[in-house]
Amino acid sequence: MLDRAAAVLDAQPVLEVRDLRVHFDDYDGIVRAVDGVSFQVMPGRTVGIVGESGCGKSVMARSILRIVDRGSRVVGGSVLLRRRSGVEDLMQLEPDSRPMREIRGREIALVFQEPMTSFSPVHTVGSQIIEAVRLHSGSSRAEARREAIRQLEHVGTPHPGYIMEQYAWQLSGGLRQRAMLAMALVGGPSVLIADEPTTALDVTTQAQVLELLHSLQHQSGMALMLITHDFGVVAQIADDVVVMYLGRVVEQGPADAIFHDPRHPYTRALLSSMPSVIAKPRARLATLPGAVPHPLNRPPGCAFHPRCASAIPGRCDRDTPRQSVVQPSHSVNCHLYHEADPT
Amino acid sequence: MPADVILRVRGLTKHFGVARDGEAASADILRAVDDVSFSVRRAKTLALVGESGCGKTTAVRCIVRAMPPTSGNVWFRTTAGGVVDLAALNEAGLRPLRAEIQMVFQDPYSSLNPRLSVLDIIAEPLVVSGVRNRTVIRDRVANLLELVGLRPDHMARYPNAFSGGERQRIGIARALALHPRLVIADEAVSALDVSVRAQILNLLLELQDRYHISYLLVSHDLGIVKHISDQVGVMYVGQMVESADCQAIYRRPLHPYTAALLAAVPIPDPRRRRAAYAAPGEAASPRNPPPGCTFHPRCQHAIPRCKLERPQWAELEPGRFVRCHRAHELQLRGIEA
Structure with a gap:
């Protein structure tokens, strides 16, 4: 606990993704799923990675833990993890x-959208959490059982002793996600990656799980990387936001800046096209033309240019925009914000 | 039935018999839809909202008679001007009315036959209704495609050539082929990306204004509902707990469950972070609902009476129906625009 508190104070990123590139082979060619993504994750803070389907957010998360599917490969960049023993490039x-396996769960844990696929259907929830405890601590079965129950209590499951004896498919979506979190947290990770953790849940259950994530983070000082397509969820719990489109970061910055001073035309368009409970009834929404192209057919230059109302012909359709700093810690990758390239 | 009402559902109930180990089906009764009443007005939208298992989809399936309701009435005003009870009709009686009520489905990938061209998909309802002339069909399909914002010269293509949003447009074109008076859309935009969702919502609003279609919408997303509805009905464990004008229900909910739903919606503004309150616990099972008010175990306003006595569906104010013993005295928080 103490060294975690110290980590919060010295404000060094616990995880730093630098120019990460991940490709995979499709039937028709190479998909550049993650194409030069850079951002930092600070201890004790929540970074929301947000984007629509095909933006590469999930592939990116799996690449950090090196659990990408067969056929995909990291072709460049680094992921620096700050550990007690120093900085490691994953x-x-x-x-x-062995070092990678030790990092998974113990330093960086991952929870998925659908906990059904993360739990084995033929073992009880309890036996799986006990196994995770023993893997990380090497404690006895009885000790591990007590620890598993403690973890289930910690994530707010009622009757943890009873839940231990259940199979994942016997639990409701909310309880399953809590059990999943309990299992993910047994190793005391310094980073928790949550990939759409509330997307499959009902809205009142979602509110409970978001609240739980927030309080768990508050207690432990771990960093939370929340991957979602839902700007509402991001606004509620993220400190920092990274907006992705077709494998690249288009804008990143503090949540307040992203929501109240968005700069990238994509961020602006997404925010104004979101149906919201605070809108006027039957209000027409602003719309973005077209749809997200398949990652295999990523448009040249700025990938967003065919849908962008402010696109500059001859520039946005040709040159990849570089990062421009708007404010310290708020940056945008858009030609509107930097001088013409000396070509 | 008032002249501007096109669909009036009264006391709609659907029970399923559930087999328990070693016993006959119907040993247990699952009350999927339990005494639900509402009206849809001409050229207006009523949205049924609620969380999974609340019975909103089953209610809709009973209305279109994809399954027979256990009891209740579903009065529908036909183009001819008469009022018929869909719940009481047999297959033959329903057939001439099928054209007047059409559906748009949630999943634009599974709701279009991948082996049919867009022309054949949209033409199918026309052919079924007896149109045989190929030229007439082609012209009508071209019109429909244009109407939903797709290029008529793409009608020979197959669904796999289209994105999710475009497929949903095809599904809407098919629903409109026979000039329906009522379109029922079950989570029609839930599967779409945010940037595409707005396009489809706007299209639905536009079509309604142009053709005076009435919509019965099913959604779990209160943001979407706010954008498209005139009236909202909130369901919880098979029952309607509140119905009212859209504006009113968001601003000042009368049922504690509606208030809990509103409190749980994440608002896309970091300056408006919500207090931790959302309803504790989880929705009850419609197989074994709690006695009294089904929401009482999760309700912070519950009194002893709520545990014993089932609240009646009552009109508390003109146009505002609620099923809660304390609705008249509670001051619940809504969402300010």
């Missing part, structure tokens, strides 16, 4: 190596 480790 992209230099073999996916199956």
Whole structure:
């Protein structure tokens, strides 16, 4: 606990993604799923990674833990994890190596949208959490059982002793997601990656799980990387926001700046096209023309240019925009914000 | 039935028999829809909202008679001007009315036959209704495609050539082919990306203004509902707990469950972070609902009476119906625009 508190104070990123590139082979060619993504995750803070389907947010998260599917490969960049023993570049480790396996769960944990696929249907929830505890601590079965119950209590499950004996498919969506969190947290990770953790849940259950994530983070000082397509969820719990489109970051900054001073035409359009409970009834929404192209057919230059009302012909359709700093910690990748490139 | 009402549902109930181990089906009764009443007005939208398992989809399936309701009435005003009870009609009696009520489905991937061209998909209802002339059909399909914002020269293509949003447009074109008076859309935009969702919502609003279609919408998303509805009915564990004008229900909910739903919606503004309150616990099972008010175990306003006595569906104010013992005295928080 103490060194975690210290980590919060010295304000060094616990995880830093630098120019990460992940490709995978499709039937028709190479998909550049993640194409030069950079951002930092600070201890004790929540970064929301937000974007529509095909933006690469999930592939990026799996790449950090080196659990991408067969056929995909990290082709460049680094992921720097700050550990007690120093800074480690995860992209230099073999996916199956012992150091990488030790990092998974113990330093960086991952929870998915659908906990049904993360739990085995033929073992009780309890036996799986006990196994995770023993893997990380090497404690005895009885000790591990007590720890598992403690973890379930910690994530607010009623009757943890009873939940231990259940199979994942016997639990409701909300309870399953809580059990999933309990299992993810047994290793005491310094970073929790949550990939659409509330998307499959009903809205009142979602509110409970978001509240839980927030309080767990508050207690432990871990960093939370929340991957979602839902700007509402991001606004409610993220400190920092990274907006992605077709494998690239288009804008990143503090949540307040992203929502109240968005700069990228994509961020602006997304925010104004969102149906919201605070809108006037039957108000027409602003719309973005077209749809997100398939990642295989990413438009040249700025990938957003065919849908962008402010696109500059001859520039946005040709040159990839570089990062422009709007404010310290708020940056945008858009030609509207930097001088013409000396070509 | 008032002249501007096109669909009036009264006391709609659907029970399923559930087999328990070793016993016959119907040993247990699952009350999927339990005494639900509402009206849809001409050229207006009523949205049924609620969380999974609340019975909103089953209610809609009973209305279109995809399954027979256990009891209740579903009065529908036909183009001819008469009023018929869909719940009481047999297959033959329903057939001539099928054209007047059409559906748009949630999943634009599974609701279009991948082996049919867009022309054949949209023409199918026309052919079924007896149109045989190929030229007439082609012209009508071209019109419909244009209407929903797609290019008529794409009618020979197959669904896989289209994005999710475009497929949903095709589904809407098919629903409109026979000039329906009522379109029922079950989570019609839930599967779409945010940037595409707005296009489809606007299209639905536009079509309604142009053709005076009435919509019965099913959604779990209160943001979407706010954008498209005139009236809202909130369901919880098979029952309607509140119905009112859209504006009124968001601003000042009368049922504690409506208030809890509103409090749980994440508002896309970091300056408006919500207090931790949302209803504790989880929705009851419609197989074994709690006695009294089904919401009482999660309700912070519950009194002893709520545990014993089932609240009646009552009109508390003109146009505002609610099923709560304390609705007249509670001051619940809504959402300010």
